[in-house]
Amino acid sequence: MEAENSAKIAVVNSNQKQASMKTRNRIINTVVFIILAAGAIVMMYPLVWMIFTSFKPYTDVYTTFFPRHWTGAAFKEIFTGEKIRTPMWRGFINSILTTVPVVIVQVIVSAMAAFAFAKLKFKGKNALFMVMLGTMMIPFTVIMIPQVYVFKILGLLNGPLAVIIPKMFGAVMTVFFLRQFLYGIPDSLTEAAKLDGAGYNRTFFSVVLPLIMPALATQCILSFIGNWNDYLGPLLYIQGSEWYTLPLIVSDFANNNGGLDGVPETMAASLVSMIPIIIVFAAFQKKIIGSIVFSAVKG
Amino acid sequence: MLLEVSKPKGRRLGWKENYVGWLYCLPIIIGILIFTAFPIILSLYSTVLDWSGFQEIFDAKVIGFDNFKTVFTGIYSKTFWKALGNTITMMVQIPISMLLGVLLALGMNRKMAGAKVFRVLYYLPCITSVVAVTILFNRMFSLNGAINSLFGKEINWLQDDVLVKVVVNILILWKGLGYSTLMYLAGLQSVSTDQIEAAKIDGASGAKIFLKITMPALYPITFYLLVTGIMGGLQIFNEPFILVKYGLANNAMTSASFIYYFYNESARLGVAAVGAWALAILVFIVTFIQMAIDNRKEKY
Incomplete structure (x- = not known):
């Protein structure tokens, strides 16, 4: 009788405990949600302010958060106006020209080297790989200024070529990443292609490239975002303002229009320059976040 | 390795693969040589030059270690150390x-x-x-x-x-x-x-x-x-x-804008190069500490 009772009590107790755990969990979740939401508001505040300000008349820039009168004048100015040295539409052409072909060629060339490192046996492979890793240690600040001189010798400084050509020779980081990815693909697949009489080129282009497409796409997206947002490279290597990429145009415009009346246009230009990135991020958000998680697990 | 060499067919394939392997790496090797290795040599050499960047590098006057002196103890030292301090506060x-x-x-x-x-x-x-x-x-x-x-x-x-x-x-x-x-x-x-x-x-x-x-x-x-x-x-x-x-x-x-300043505003590329290598040495030190800790971790 007593034993039965105490068993009952135990059951009731554990039920109560579970119920209280549940309410505790719910309370914690609510608190965490409120904190995260408050943080998110702080994080989003600057970007929202940027969007609203670009639609305000300049008299309202700092006086109200929401625009009292919505106006698109700032956007008209940055695309067709006279205040802007290089109009934004031209910036879009320049930015696309200096990113899209670069990204595609760079990733394929890097994939070629990664294929050699991961799947081929050749003399000096390890030494070559160590040298390549060594070059990654050299900070960009060391080579950036002599690079200008090299580009001058090669005649790349007239126009956008200096930000295009060097990147078309591949990127060590991408080689490193793709090599890691290729290790995950069984050698039997490339061996089978070899046995079927496919040459190295056929093996690479019709077997390996399709297999690593997901990784290539991720690298393309990351490289696109990086190149689109790049500032120091174009600042050093693009001399004529007609070839300015969007970041250069935006900073140039901001420098020349520091007054209050320039704020909506500056914000509009900043906002417009980021639209392609935001679209790419929205479309490939899972891939982008996944690749960062991948590098975190490895690191 | 030894086994492969002893097979005649393997040796032939090995030669082909050697050649193809290097060929596939060729673009990135050329890229590194022209756009990384060559600039590194220029950068090292320019530390001993009075070079404005407007003349050819071989026309620039060799001034020995003057750039190092001006950056670390001379007229630019105050700016240099301040810039490094600012960099750290960021x-x-x-x-x-x-x-x-x-x-x-x-x-x-x-x-x-x-x-x-x-x-x-x-x-x-x-x-x-x-x-x-x-x-x-x-x-x-x-x-x-x-x-x-x-x-x-x-x-x-x-x-x-x-x-x-x-x-x-x-x-x-x-x-x-x-x-x-x-x-x-x-x-x-x-x-x-x-x-x-x-x-x-x-x-x-x-x-x-x-x-x-x-x-x-x-x-x-x-x-x-x-x-x-x-x-x-x-x-x-x-x-x-x-x-x-x-x-x-x-x-x-910051240290990086110090380098850019001496290139863009002051046109003293030798001073910029000294600043760049000073920064590079700090980066190397961090890298070596990282490698040392990584190696110790792997032992356990």
Whole structure:
């Protein structure tokens, strides 16, 4: 009788405990949600302010958060106006020209080297790989200024070529990443292609490239975002303002229009320059976040 | 290896593969030689030159170690050491970003509504254009700007020696927080749930589980964030430069903008090269410390 009772009590107790755990969990979740939401508001505040300000008349820039009168004048100015040295539409052409072909060629060339490192046996492979890793240690600040001189010798400084050509020779980081990815693909697949009489080129282009497409796409997206947002490279290597990429145009415009009346246009230009990135991020958000998680697990 | 050589067919294939292997690496080798290795040699050589960049490098006068003297002890030394000091003060955000990153990741790792949306919202600043958001911060922190209006203050953020660094730190923190959060979130998700369940059954408290199981799992990520943070921090250029240009008036010049200044404004490429190598040595030291710690970890 007593034993039965105490068993009952135990059951009731554990039920109560579970119920209280549940309410505790719910309370914690609510608190965490409120904190995260408050943080998110702080994080989003600057970007929202940027969007609203670009639609305000300049008299309202700092006086109200929401625009009292919505106006698109700032956007008209940055695309067709006279205040802007290089109009934004031209910036879009320049930015696309200096990113899209670069990204595609760079990733394929890097994939070629990664294929050699991961799947081929050749003399000096390890030494070559160590040298390549060594070059990654050299900070960009060391080579950036002599690079200008090299580009001058090669005649790349007239126009956008200096930000295009060097990147078309591949990127060590991408080689490193793709090599890691290729290790995950069984050698039997490339061996089978070899046995079927496919040459190295056929093996690479019709077997390996399709297999690593997901990784290539991720690298393309990351490289696109990086190149689109790049500032120091174009600042050093693009001399004529007609070839300015969007970041250069935006900073140039901001420098020349520091007054209050320039704020909506500056914000509009900043906002417009980021639209392609935001679209790419929205479309490939899972891939982008996944690749960062991948590098975190490895690191 | 030996076996392959002894087979005649293997040797023939081996030669072909040697040749193809190098051929596939050729573009990147050429790229490294022209655009990295050659500039490194030029940079080293220019440390002993009085070179404006307007004449050919071989026409520049060799002046020995004068550039080193002017940078480390001579007329530019004050600017150089200040710039290095400023660079270091802009790294204050690194531990803050890591701490907030852990806390946010712990929150987002809970099974609750909206966790995925938060992940995207916090990460969004990371992909924004550094030019766009730095100009945005410049306008927000200007004397009559949005921040002063919001709090009804009249603080001269961008002209003050200390406050300008606070703004740079806030900017970098805001832009990088999503990244450290995401890294820690990945770390938390790699912690095995079995281990935590087992510890719970053994009666371990939440705090004890965090200290004994979760924290050690996050150690590699903390180490990685710290090292990459310091390496990036040493070379910081965009944020302070776009915010206040060279920042000569308000002590916001960094080591990287010191280098760019002596190239772009002063046309003393030798001085710029000395500054660049001084910075590179700091980067190398961090790299070697990292490698040493990595090796020690592998032993255990």
